[in-house]
Amino acid sequence: MSDLIQSFSVASGKAPTTLILGSIPGVASLEASQYYAHPRNAFWPIVCAYYGIDINQDYNVRLEQLNQNGVALWDVLKNAERKGSLDSAIKKHSIIANPIDQWLATQERVKKILLNGGTAKKEFMRHFASYIKNRDIDVIACPSTSPAYAAMRFEEKQQRWHAALSKC
Template identity: 30%
Template sequence: MSEHVEHGFGPVWDADSRVLVLGSMPSPKSRAAGFYYMHRQNRFWPVMAALFADPADPRDVPGDSPDSRRAFALRHHIALWDVIASCDIVGASDSSIRNAVPNDLTPILRDSHVTRVLTTGAKAAQLYRKLIAPQLDAAGIAVPMIPLPSTSPANASMRLPDLVAVYRAAFHEAGIPAID
């Protein structure tokens, strides 16, 4: 059964952010934890660790807590948010999203160094094009968007090494080279 949900927590970003990663709407586990990609089977943080964790610095890891993950993202100039501020949804099913209300990305894009938006999953890209792009166009903000595959466990067709390769290419295109 569908329920109306509010996002529940704000974006992660600062003036030094260079890439904005947008999901669609946080999963129930992420909403409960108050942070992004907190379902233990979601592969977002393992992908970020593979791309950016400095092997010479054992402290440069995402960790398991919202605070450590926030610090990791900001240290690597990555902003996090979602396309949707509220919607009707069944569990974590992107395909069930209805009545979506978008977040306003204008403050982040105006007050940071973000040069690319990366969307995680087909639904996030679709909703970005439909709900966010017109807002940005009206505000005179032109930031290219790169759609990426979902890191959700529901996207079982992509193995972790495949996700890492696709995300590596997107971050490289965005001007944030990953560690080799």
């Protein structure tokens, strides 16, 4: 039997320019009620290094500083059934996407969407490709920051993420 997972609300400041989308929170994130809470997830080390945020600060302070830099965090999936944390365990029939199109319609300054990993990319394109097609928004697929994606070294992930974050 699978567990029903529900994602968090969008974490955004007043006028975001970049939206970073994961797939759906893992077990550690759900338990902590925090985006990217697994201690070996590379997300916070990568974005903190890019924006000059002290990674040792409290989660809420880091999130607020990320928002102040124009970055919003969310997940492509609103609900899904999954046992454990692996995206490969998501039951496809159970997927419900977040209303990203509705949110974007109210966020005219968002010009860049970064997709964190293959599942985020696949599900975003499945649900929102037609919506995003004629809009002035760059969609950039980034390597997963999850510790489960061990095929790429941290340094390579960081270099690719920093390149994506720097694109205008």
